[in-house]
Amino acid sequence: MTLDWINFTPWSSLAGGALIGLAASLFVVANGRIAGISGLIGSLLQRRSEGVSEAALFLLGLLIAPLLWGLFATLPRIEFHSGWLGLIVAGALVGIGTRYGSGCTSGHGVCGLSRLSRRSMVATACFMFSGFATVYVLRHLLGAWT
Amino acid sequence: MIKLSAFIAGLLFGFGLLLAGMANPGKVLAFLDLAGAWDPSLALVMVGAIGVAVGPLTWARRQSSSLLGRPMQLPVKRELDPRLIGGSLLFGIGWGIAGICPGPAVVILLTGHWQAIVFMSAMLAGMLLFTALEARRSH
Numbered sequence: 001m002t003l004d005w006i007n008f009t010p011w012s013s014l015a016g017g018a019l020i021g022l023a024a025s026l027f028v029v030a031n032g033r034i035a036g037i038s039g040l041i042g043s044l045l046q047r048r049s050e051g052v053s054e055a056a057l058f059l060l061g062l063l064i065a066p067l068l069w070g071l072f073a074t075l076p077r078i079e080f081h082s083g084w085l086g087l088i089v090a091g092a093l094v095g096i097g098t099r100y101g102s103g104c105t106s107g108h109g110v111c112g113l114s115r116l117s118r119r120s121m122v123a124t125a126c127f128m129f130s131g132f133a134t135v136y137v138l139r140h141l142l143g144a145w146t
Numbered sequence: 147m148i149k150l151s152a153f154i155a156g157l158l159f160g161f162g163l164l165l166a167g168m169a170n171p172g173k174v175l176a177f178l179d180l181a182g183a184w185d186p187s188l189a190l191v192m193v194g195a196i197g198v199a200v201g202p203l204t205w206a207r208r209q210s211s212s213l214l215g216r217p218m219q220l221p222v223k224r225e226l227d228p229r230l231i232g233g234s235l236l237f238g239i240g241w242g243i244a245g246i247c248p249g250p251a252v253v254i255l256l257t258g259h260w261q262a263i264v265f266m267s268a269m270l271a272g273m274l275l276f277t278a279l280e281a282r283r284s285h
Contacts, residue, residue: 004183013187016166017194023159025202030151032212037248057149058156062252065160079172080261082244091265093240095272101233105247114199122226127238134242135178
Protein backbone atom coordinates (compact mmCIF):
# COMPACT_ATOMS: atom_id res chain seq x y z
CA MET A 1 0.00 0.00 0.00
CA THR A 2 1.25 3.47 -0.89
CA LEU A 3 -0.13 6.62 0.62
CA ASP A 4 -1.10 9.50 -1.61
CA TRP A 5 0.49 12.25 0.48
CA ILE A 6 -0.10 14.95 -2.16
CA ASN A 7 -3.89 14.65 -2.07
CA PHE A 8 -4.14 13.75 1.61
CA THR A 9 -6.15 16.49 3.34
CA PRO A 10 -6.21 15.55 7.03
CA TRP A 11 -7.31 18.88 8.48
CA SER A 12 -10.07 19.86 6.08
CA SER A 13 -11.42 16.30 6.12
CA LEU A 14 -11.38 16.22 9.91
CA ALA A 15 -13.06 19.65 10.08
CA GLY A 16 -15.60 18.71 7.41
CA GLY A 17 -16.32 15.52 9.33
CA ALA A 18 -16.84 17.53 12.52
CA LEU A 19 -19.29 19.76 10.67
CA ILE A 20 -21.18 16.68 9.44
CA GLY A 21 -21.25 15.41 13.03
CA LEU A 22 -22.55 18.78 14.22
CA ALA A 23 -25.33 18.74 11.60
CA ALA A 24 -26.34 15.19 12.55
CA SER A 25 -26.31 16.21 16.22
CA LEU A 26 -28.51 19.24 15.59
CA PHE A 27 -31.03 17.18 13.62
CA VAL A 28 -31.38 14.56 16.34
CA VAL A 29 -31.27 16.94 19.32
CA ALA A 30 -33.67 19.51 17.86
CA ASN A 31 -35.84 17.41 15.55
CA GLY A 32 -35.45 13.93 16.98
CA ARG A 33 -34.51 12.62 13.56
CA ILE A 34 -31.61 10.59 12.19
CA ALA A 35 -29.69 12.46 9.48
CA GLY A 36 -29.69 9.54 7.06
CA ILE A 37 -29.84 10.92 3.55
CA SER A 38 -31.14 7.82 1.77
CA GLY A 39 -33.87 7.46 4.39
CA LEU A 40 -34.89 11.10 4.08
CA ILE A 41 -35.10 10.87 0.28
CA GLY A 42 -36.96 7.58 0.61
CA SER A 43 -39.52 9.13 2.96
CA LEU A 44 -40.23 11.81 0.36
CA LEU A 45 -40.67 9.19 -2.36
CA GLN A 46 -43.07 7.17 -0.22
CA ARG A 47 -45.07 10.32 0.52
CA ARG A 48 -45.50 9.51 4.17
CA SER A 49 -47.16 12.61 5.50
CA GLU A 50 -45.51 12.69 8.91
CA GLY A 51 -42.22 14.59 9.09
CA VAL A 52 -42.05 15.09 5.33
CA SER A 53 -41.53 18.85 5.57
CA GLU A 54 -38.55 18.36 7.88
CA ALA A 55 -37.03 15.84 5.50
CA ALA A 56 -37.65 18.16 2.56
CA LEU A 57 -36.08 21.15 4.32
CA PHE A 58 -33.02 19.16 5.37
CA LEU A 59 -32.55 18.05 1.77
CA LEU A 60 -33.11 21.61 0.55
CA GLY A 61 -30.28 22.78 2.81
CA LEU A 62 -28.07 20.03 1.41
CA LEU A 63 -29.02 21.01 -2.14
CA ILE A 64 -28.28 24.72 -1.86
CA ALA A 65 -25.13 24.35 0.29
CA PRO A 66 -22.82 24.50 -2.77
CA LEU A 67 -24.68 27.54 -4.16
CA LEU A 68 -24.26 29.42 -0.89
CA TRP A 69 -20.64 28.26 -0.62
CA GLY A 70 -20.05 29.51 -4.16
CA LEU A 71 -21.10 33.04 -3.20
CA PHE A 72 -18.18 33.37 -0.78
CA ALA A 73 -15.50 30.97 -1.99
CA THR A 74 -14.61 28.81 -4.95
CA LEU A 75 -16.16 25.37 -4.82
CA PRO A 76 -13.84 22.43 -4.20
CA ARG A 77 -12.98 20.33 -7.24
CA ILE A 78 -15.63 17.81 -8.31
CA GLU A 79 -14.25 15.20 -10.72
CA PHE A 80 -16.02 12.19 -12.15
CA HIS A 81 -14.37 9.00 -13.35
CA SER A 82 -17.45 7.27 -14.76
CA GLY A 83 -19.27 7.54 -18.05
CA TRP A 84 -23.03 7.56 -18.34
CA LEU A 85 -23.40 3.79 -18.21
CA GLY A 86 -21.32 3.53 -15.06
CA LEU A 87 -23.30 6.36 -13.47
CA ILE A 88 -26.62 4.70 -14.27
CA VAL A 89 -25.58 1.31 -12.93
CA ALA A 90 -23.98 2.89 -9.86
CA GLY A 91 -26.96 5.14 -9.16
CA ALA A 92 -29.45 2.28 -9.44
CA LEU A 93 -27.38 0.07 -7.12
CA VAL A 94 -27.00 2.89 -4.58
CA GLY A 95 -30.75 3.58 -4.72
CA ILE A 96 -31.89 -0.03 -4.33
CA GLY A 97 -29.10 -1.01 -1.94
CA THR A 98 -29.57 1.84 0.53
CA ARG A 99 -33.32 1.26 0.72
CA TYR A 100 -33.00 -2.50 1.27
CA GLY A 101 -30.12 -1.92 3.67
CA SER A 102 -32.07 0.81 5.53
CA GLY A 103 -29.28 3.36 5.26
CA CYS A 104 -26.13 4.71 3.70
CA THR A 105 -22.88 6.37 4.70
CA SER A 106 -24.69 9.01 6.77
CA GLY A 107 -27.43 6.99 8.46
CA HIS A 108 -25.38 3.86 9.19
CA GLY A 109 -21.84 5.21 8.92
CA VAL A 110 -22.13 8.42 10.93
CA CYS A 111 -25.33 8.25 12.99
CA GLY A 112 -25.51 4.48 13.43
CA LEU A 113 -21.91 4.05 14.51
CA SER A 114 -22.27 7.05 16.85
CA ARG A 115 -25.13 5.37 18.68
CA LEU A 116 -23.27 2.04 18.68
CA SER A 117 -25.97 0.24 16.68
CA ARG A 118 -25.01 -3.33 15.85
CA ARG A 119 -27.03 -3.25 12.62
CA SER A 120 -25.20 -0.12 11.51
CA MET A 121 -21.81 -1.62 12.32
CA VAL A 122 -22.62 -4.64 10.17
CA ALA A 123 -24.06 -2.47 7.37
CA THR A 124 -21.02 -0.16 7.39
CA ALA A 125 -18.65 -3.14 7.30
CA CYS A 126 -20.62 -4.54 4.34
CA PHE A 127 -20.65 -1.43 2.17
CA MET A 128 -17.04 -0.55 3.01
CA PHE A 129 -16.00 -4.07 2.05
CA SER A 130 -17.91 -4.12 -1.23
CA GLY A 131 -16.77 -0.56 -2.00
CA PHE A 132 -13.10 -1.50 -1.56
CA ALA A 133 -13.62 -4.76 -3.47
CA THR A 134 -15.40 -3.07 -6.37
CA VAL A 135 -12.65 -0.47 -6.86
CA TYR A 136 -10.04 -3.23 -6.65
CA VAL A 137 -11.77 -5.34 -9.28
CA LEU A 138 -12.49 -2.42 -11.62
CA ARG A 139 -9.12 -0.70 -11.36
CA HIS A 140 -6.66 -3.48 -10.74
CA LEU A 141 -8.20 -6.62 -12.21
CA LEU A 142 -10.14 -5.18 -15.15
CA GLY A 143 -7.90 -2.15 -15.59
CA ALA A 144 -10.80 0.25 -15.96
CA TRP A 145 -10.41 3.80 -14.77
CA THR A 146 -13.66 4.28 -12.98
CA MET B 147 -38.44 26.25 14.67
CA ILE B 148 -38.31 22.58 13.71
CA LYS B 149 -38.36 23.58 10.06
CA LEU B 150 -35.55 26.08 10.56
CA SER B 151 -33.40 23.60 12.46
CA ALA B 152 -33.98 20.96 9.78
CA PHE B 153 -32.90 23.40 7.09
CA ILE B 154 -29.81 24.57 9.01
CA ALA B 155 -28.84 20.96 9.76
CA GLY B 156 -29.04 20.16 6.04
CA LEU B 157 -27.03 23.24 5.14
CA LEU B 158 -24.30 22.40 7.68
CA PHE B 159 -24.25 18.82 6.48
CA GLY B 160 -23.71 20.05 2.93
CA PHE B 161 -20.91 22.41 3.94
CA GLY B 162 -19.31 19.55 5.84
CA LEU B 163 -19.41 17.23 2.84
CA LEU B 164 -17.90 19.94 0.62
CA LEU B 165 -15.15 20.85 3.09
CA ALA B 166 -14.35 17.21 3.80
CA GLY B 167 -13.84 16.34 0.13
CA MET B 168 -16.72 13.83 0.15
CA ALA B 169 -18.51 15.74 -2.61
CA ASN B 170 -15.67 14.92 -4.98
CA PRO B 171 -16.24 11.42 -6.43
CA GLY B 172 -12.58 11.28 -7.48
CA LYS B 173 -11.45 11.69 -3.87
CA VAL B 174 -13.92 9.08 -2.64
CA LEU B 175 -12.61 6.59 -5.20
CA ALA B 176 -9.03 7.39 -4.16
CA PHE B 177 -10.06 6.47 -0.61
CA LEU B 178 -11.67 3.22 -1.78
CA ASP B 179 -8.57 2.32 -3.82
CA LEU B 180 -6.50 0.55 -1.17
CA ALA B 181 -4.20 -1.04 -3.75
CA GLY B 182 -3.47 2.19 -5.59
CA ALA B 183 -2.16 5.50 -4.28
CA TRP B 184 -4.36 5.49 -1.21
CA ASP B 185 -5.83 8.76 0.05
CA PRO B 186 -6.89 8.07 3.68
CA SER B 187 -8.59 11.48 4.12
CA LEU B 188 -12.12 10.09 4.27
CA ALA B 189 -11.28 7.93 7.27
CA LEU B 190 -10.71 11.23 9.08
CA VAL B 191 -14.14 12.45 7.98
CA MET B 192 -15.62 9.52 9.88
CA VAL B 193 -13.40 10.21 12.89
CA GLY B 194 -14.45 13.88 12.97
CA ALA B 195 -18.14 13.14 12.42
CA ILE B 196 -18.43 10.35 14.97
CA GLY B 197 -16.26 12.24 17.46
CA VAL B 198 -18.76 15.10 17.47
CA ALA B 199 -21.98 13.07 17.10
CA VAL B 200 -21.38 10.32 19.64
CA GLY B 201 -22.25 12.54 22.64
CA PRO B 202 -25.53 13.99 21.30
CA LEU B 203 -26.65 10.61 19.89
CA THR B 204 -25.96 8.89 23.20
CA TRP B 205 -28.03 11.59 24.88
CA ALA B 206 -30.80 11.11 22.31
CA ARG B 207 -31.05 7.39 23.06
CA ARG B 208 -32.21 8.18 26.58
CA GLN B 209 -34.82 10.76 25.57
CA SER B 210 -38.40 10.26 24.43
CA SER B 211 -38.64 13.67 22.78
CA SER B 212 -36.27 16.21 21.25
CA LEU B 213 -35.43 19.64 22.66
CA LEU B 214 -38.09 21.14 20.40
CA GLY B 215 -40.66 18.65 21.64
CA ARG B 216 -40.66 16.29 18.68
CA PRO B 217 -40.85 12.54 19.28
CA MET B 218 -37.39 10.95 19.26
CA GLN B 219 -37.43 8.74 16.15
CA LEU B 220 -34.51 6.36 16.45
CA PRO B 221 -34.39 3.02 14.63
CA VAL B 222 -35.73 0.20 16.78
CA LYS B 223 -34.87 -2.83 14.65
CA ARG B 224 -32.12 -4.98 16.11
CA GLU B 225 -31.86 -8.17 14.09
CA LEU B 226 -29.25 -8.64 11.39
CA ASP B 227 -31.34 -9.77 8.42
CA PRO B 228 -30.35 -10.64 4.84
CA ARG B 229 -31.93 -7.41 3.59
CA LEU B 230 -29.56 -5.30 5.70
CA ILE B 231 -26.51 -7.24 4.56
CA GLY B 232 -27.49 -7.71 0.91
CA GLY B 233 -28.68 -4.15 0.53
CA SER B 234 -25.51 -2.73 2.06
CA LEU B 235 -23.32 -4.93 -0.14
CA LEU B 236 -25.20 -3.69 -3.25
CA PHE B 237 -24.88 -0.10 -2.10
CA GLY B 238 -21.11 -0.54 -1.69
CA ILE B 239 -20.78 -1.87 -5.25
CA GLY B 240 -22.55 1.21 -6.60
CA TRP B 241 -20.45 3.45 -4.34
CA GLY B 242 -17.29 1.79 -5.64
CA ILE B 243 -18.28 2.24 -9.28
CA ALA B 244 -18.97 5.99 -9.20
CA GLY B 245 -17.66 7.21 -5.83
CA ILE B 246 -21.00 8.83 -5.01
CA CYS B 247 -23.27 8.09 -2.05
CA PRO B 248 -26.70 9.68 -1.41
CA GLY B 249 -25.56 12.78 0.55
CA PRO B 250 -22.97 13.95 -1.99
CA ALA B 251 -25.40 13.03 -4.79
CA VAL B 252 -27.73 15.76 -3.48
CA VAL B 253 -24.91 18.25 -2.84
CA ILE B 254 -23.48 18.05 -6.37
CA LEU B 255 -26.86 18.05 -8.13
CA LEU B 256 -26.94 21.81 -8.81
CA THR B 257 -23.24 22.33 -9.48
CA GLY B 258 -23.62 22.10 -13.24
CA HIS B 259 -22.30 18.58 -13.86
CA TRP B 260 -24.44 16.38 -16.13
CA GLN B 261 -23.04 13.32 -14.35
CA ALA B 262 -24.72 14.40 -11.11
CA ILE B 263 -28.11 14.52 -12.83
CA VAL B 264 -27.68 11.10 -14.45
CA PHE B 265 -26.60 9.56 -11.15
CA MET B 266 -29.46 11.14 -9.18
CA SER B 267 -32.05 10.02 -11.76
CA ALA B 268 -30.80 6.43 -11.58
CA MET B 269 -30.66 6.54 -7.78
CA LEU B 270 -34.25 7.80 -7.53
CA ALA B 271 -35.34 5.12 -10.02
CA GLY B 272 -33.66 2.51 -7.82
CA MET B 273 -35.42 3.83 -4.73
CA LEU B 274 -38.79 3.91 -6.52
CA LEU B 275 -38.23 0.33 -7.67
CA PHE B 276 -37.71 -0.62 -4.04
CA THR B 277 -40.89 1.18 -3.03
CA ALA B 278 -42.86 -0.55 -5.81
CA LEU B 279 -41.51 -3.99 -4.88
CA GLU B 280 -42.31 -3.38 -1.23
CA ALA B 281 -45.87 -2.32 -2.07
CA ARG B 282 -46.35 -5.54 -4.05
CA ARG B 283 -44.92 -7.61 -1.22
CA SER B 284 -47.36 -6.23 1.32
CA HIS B 285 -50.44 -6.88 -0.83
